[in-house]
Amino acid sequence: xxxxxxxxxxxxxxxxxxxxxxxxxxxxxxxxxxxxxxxxxxxxxxxxxxxxxxxxxxxxxxxxxxxxxxxxxxxxxxxxxxxxxxxxxxxxxxxxxxxxxxxxxxxxxxxxxxxxxxxxxxxxxxxxxxxxxxxxxxxxxxxxxxxxxxxxxxxxxxxxxxxxxxxxxxxxxxxxxxxxxxxxxxxxxxxxxxxxxxxxxxxxxxxxxxxxxxxxxxxxxxxxxxxxxxxxxxxxxxxxxxxxxxxxxxxxxxxxxxxxxxxxxxxxxxxxxxxxxxxxxxxxxxxxxxxxxxxxxxxxxxxxxxxxxxxxxxxxxxxxxxxxxx
Amino acid sequence: xxxxxxxxxxxxxxxxxxxxxxxxxxxxxxxxxxxxxxxxxxxxxxxxxxxxxxxxxxxxxxxxxxxxxxxxxxxxxxxxxxxxxxxxxxxxxxxxxxxxxxxxxxxxxxxxxxxxxxxxxxxxxxxxxxxxxxxxxxxxxxxxxxxxxxxxxxxxxxxxxxxxxxxxxxxxxxxxxxxxxxxxxxxxxxxxxxxxxxxxxxxxxxxxxxxxxxxxxxxxxxxxxxxxxxxxxxxxxxxxxxxxxxxxxxxxxxxxxxxxxxxxxxxxxxxxxxxxxxxxxxxxxxxxxxxxxxxxxxxxxxxxxxxxxxxxxxxxxxxxxxxxxxxxxxxxxxxxxxxxxxxxxxxxxxxxxxxxxxxxxxxxxxxxxxxxxxxxxxxxxxxxxxxxxxxxxxxxxxxxxxxxxxxxxxxxxxxxxxxxxxxxxxxxxxxxxxxxxxxxxxxxxxxxxxxxxxxxxxxxxxxxxxxxxxxxxxxxxxxxxxxxxxxxxxxxxxxxxxxxxx
Numbered sequence: 001x002x003x004x005x006x007x008x009x010x011x012x013x014x015x016x017x018x019x020x021x022x023x024x025x026x027x028x029x030x031x032x033x034x035x036x037x038x039x040x041x042x043x044x045x046x047x048x049x050x051x052x053x054x055x056x057x058x059x060x061x062x063x064x065x066x067x068x069x070x071x072x073x074x075x076x077x078x079x080x081x082x083x084x085x086x087x088x089x090x091x092x093x094x095x096x097x098x099x100x101x102x103x104x105x106x107x108x109x110x111x112x113x114x115x116x117x118x119x120x121x122x123x124x125x126x127x128x129x130x131x132x133x134x135x136x137x138x139x140x141x142x143x144x145x146x147x148x149x150x151x152x153x154x155x156x157x158x159x160x161x162x163x164x165x166x167x168x169x170x171x172x173x174x175x176x177x178x179x180x181x182x183x184x185x186x187x188x189x190x191x192x193x194x195x196x197x198x199x200x201x202x203x204x205x206x207x208x209x210x211x212x213x214x215x216x217x218x219x220x221x222x223x224x225x226x227x228x229x230x231x232x233x234x235x236x237x238x239x240x241x242x243x244x245x246x247x248x249x250x251x252x253x254x255x256x257x258x259x260x261x262x263x264x265x266x267x268x269x270x271x272x273x274x275x276x277x278x279x280x281x282x283x284x285x286x287x288x289x290x291x292x293x294x295x296x297x298x299x300x301x302x303x304x305x306x307x308x309x310x311x312x313x314x315x316x317x318x319x320x321x322x323x324x325x326x
Numbered sequence: 327x328x329x330x331x332x333x334x335x336x337x338x339x340x341x342x343x344x345x346x347x348x349x350x351x352x353x354x355x356x357x358x359x360x361x362x363x364x365x366x367x368x369x370x371x372x373x374x375x376x377x378x379x380x381x382x383x384x385x386x387x388x389x390x391x392x393x394x395x396x397x398x399x400x401x402x403x404x405x406x407x408x409x410x411x412x413x414x415x416x417x418x419x420x421x422x423x424x425x426x427x428x429x430x431x432x433x434x435x436x437x438x439x440x441x442x443x444x445x446x447x448x449x450x451x452x453x454x455x456x457x458x459x460x461x462x463x464x465x466x467x468x469x470x471x472x473x474x475x476x477x478x479x480x481x482x483x484x485x486x487x488x489x490x491x492x493x494x495x496x497x498x499x500x501x502x503x504x505x506x507x508x509x510x511x512x513x514x515x516x517x518x519x520x521x522x523x524x525x526x527x528x529x530x531x532x533x534x535x536x537x538x539x540x541x542x543x544x545x546x547x548x549x550x551x552x553x554x555x556x557x558x559x560x561x562x563x564x565x566x567x568x569x570x571x572x573x574x575x576x577x578x579x580x581x582x583x584x585x586x587x588x589x590x591x592x593x594x595x596x597x598x599x600x601x602x603x604x605x606x607x608x609x610x611x612x613x614x615x616x617x618x619x620x621x622x623x624x625x626x627x628x629x630x631x632x633x634x635x636x637x638x639x640x641x642x643x644x645x646x647x648x649x650x651x652x653x654x655x656x657x658x659x660x661x662x663x664x665x666x667x668x669x670x671x672x673x674x675x676x677x678x679x680x681x682x683x684x685x686x687x688x689x690x691x692x693x694x695x696x697x698x699x700x701x702x703x704x705x706x707x708x709x710x711x712x713x714x715x716x717x718x719x720x721x722x723x724x725x726x727x728x729x730x731x732x733x734x735x736x737x738x739x740x741x742x743x744x745x746x747x748x749x750x751x752x753x754x755x756x757x758x759x760x761x762x763x764x765x766x767x768x769x770x771x772x773x774x775x776x777x778x779x780x781x782x783x784x785x786x787x788x789x790x791x792x793x794x795x796x797x798x799x800x801x802x803x804x805x806x807x808x809x810x811x812x813x814x815x816x817x818x819x820x821x822x823x824x825x826x827x828x
Binding site for chain 1: 370374377464465466467468507508511512513522525526527592642646647648649652654655656658659662663665667669670671672732733734773776777780781783
């Protein structure tokens with residue numbers, strides 16, 4: 001009796017162990033060249049260099065859900081945070097170039113090189129294209145803020161240099177947006193680091209900062225509840241998903257930003273495999289069901305093929321370098 | 327309100343959902359009870375499976391995993407002196423000594439019952455008070471966080487065992503280890519010596535299980551490995567009387583409140599709640615000398631606090647859509663993917679799901695106590711596995727867990743490094759818990775100090791003039807003074823005894 005019990009316990013332990021190992025094994029197995037025609041032969045790991053719960057994670061998971069249908073293999077989201085996203089990016093560069101590990105990230109990748117954190121950027125990866133654009137980059141104030149609109153805030157900031165506090169994650173995409181505003185309007189804000197997306201929401205709700213730059217899709221419920229107001233979005237023209245929100249340009253501020261989410265592979269990955277993945281992304285982006293779900297985050301699913309994505313990101317990088325010059 | 331709760335129960339009381347909760351709790355307990363595997367991993371692995379389910383069923387499963395994952399940690403903590411997760415560190419302090427004294431049964435009894443009560447209390451608080459408590463948590467900015475971490479760091483003085491100096495050194499070592507990698511805010515790499523792998527710094531899990539578990543395993547190889555112990559535990563009920571239970575009443579309540587309070591604050595969480603509750607219990611107890619030698623009060627404090635932190639952590643998630651730790655961040659992702667938008671309107675727009683979640687939490691809590699209660703007998707049998715089989719399995723699982731954090735082999739190496747470091751510390755009688763406390767709290771203190779100074783443009787005074795911050799810094803000061811006084815008194819008593827005996 002006792003022995004059989006021991007056996008059972010041992011078996012259970014092994015079973016759990018095996019299950020977990022199977023869950024993590026996708027980075028370790030298979031060294032032989034994978035024929036592109038078979039691709040994918042095993043689950044695909046999408047490395048997201050951002051924590052769970054933010055917009056990068058949400059977009060990656062939603063796309064992953066539909067990519068699974070197109071590719072016929074499970075798509076596993078792996079949140080690898082740290083060092084402004086460079087840790088996750090490195091993981092993809094270090095992984096085997098068989099197309100089963102792919103990076104899903106946004107503008108911050110470009111910034112990491114511009115700020116000298118890493119030598120890798122968009123051109124280090126073999127891009128599979130851009131899947132989603134977010135034009136809802138906005139500055140939020142609390143519902144009872146003294147600033148009526150953007151111009152109101154700019155005037156106040158001009159009269160009181162360094163008085164208006166604005167939250168950011170230093171070195172992140174929002175930091176660039178603040179620098180752009182300061183430069184364009186020749187004002188000085190008190191730039192305060194508060195951390196990631198949810199920490200920004202906390203800082204604004206708690207009244208610790210005056211302005212929080214974020215993505216409108218992440219905070220639309222707070223607008224509805226009256227806790228927050230938008231000072232406008234940094235799109236070139238009004239966006240259909242949010243027709244009531246004015247642009248910065250309308251309010252006399254020349255600052256345009258678009259957040260883009262892309263897929264990138266290890267540069268040694270065979271073209272055929274990247275093409276196959278890119279085709280699958282295109283199909284997902286054109287899938288009405290996906291588009292409808294994505295619009296809940298107020299993002300615009302937009303497919304740019306690898307060449308278009310390269311050109312797009314090159315242009316973005318030039319703009320960012322210009323902005324970062326002091 | 328009452329009607330909503332009933333509706334919540336009605337929505338989860340289907341055979342399918344109950345089965346999900348049951349399965350979730352069982353799987354969570356397995357993950358929680360294996361050193362190296364955590365509730366976070368259980369949820370991360372299960373999350374994609376829930377996409378195809380109805381939101382309420384999916385959230386029920388995840389809540390089961392959460393409750394199970396947090397509770398499972400008490401098993402290896404008591405039986406093997408291995409805290410599987412940061413939330414069960416303090417359970418080892420008295421749980422393992424109790425087991426060694428042949429009181430594994432009562433140790434389990436206390437741990438399980440008070441896990442249940444702490445969890446239940448926090449869920450009730452969550453249901454009744456979530457919105458006002460979340461508003462209160464919002465008041466905590468960098469000044470307040472800095473003050474509270476400094477206060478928590480003073481706990482090191484009570485966790486130092488024999489030598490305060492060794493305790494402080496351990497705490498500083500923990501802070502120093504946490505500084506490896508990208509600095510907070512400007513991401514400048516520190517102490518990386520050009521190694522790319524060190525840019526991300528050390529992860530909490532390899533540090534924790536390396537220092538606590540791997541070191542224990544190395545230590546056990548010093549002696550000839552024992553055959554399995556045949557442990558006989560005759561148990562009646564929970565292994566303690568009603569009178570014993572009432573004796574723990576205030577301790578359990580206070581520790582639960584500490585757990586809820588710490589749990590609500592995003593970023594600090596259950597990992598520190600159990601330690602703070604333990605130290606508080608120790609300092610307030612008349613029998614504080616018996617802490618660490620196997621006193622039920624220690625187990626009660628730790629286990630009430632870590633389960634109570636669950637309800638606490640859900641407060642900002644449910645009422646504001648703000649995650650406090652990695653588990654709640656994953657739950658937030660889960661809610662979003664089910665088409666719900668966590669935020670201020672969640673209760674209003676999706677009240678059915680929210681009250682379904684509450685009901686699932688309560689049911690999961692009952693499953694948890696039932697499974698652990700009947701499982702007690704089985705768990706104690708783990709000790710009958712010969713150590714030369716058991717310990718290698720645990721070591722392998724620790725490595726798997728370490729790699730699982732970020733899917734990096736580097737973390738496995740880090741795990742072994744910390745195992746050796748922990749072993750050296752054991753040999754030279756340095757306490758290990760302060761390292762973990764320093765490791766968790768050091769970066770919080772640094773980040774919030776720097777953020778606070780950005781807010782105030784370099785001015786230190788708000789750290790002292792903001793009321794909440796001032797209260798916690800005063801408490802920190804008092805805590806240090808109290809320790810100095812008691813040490814002084816102890817020394818004086820010791821000296822006078824000495825002269826008499828001469």
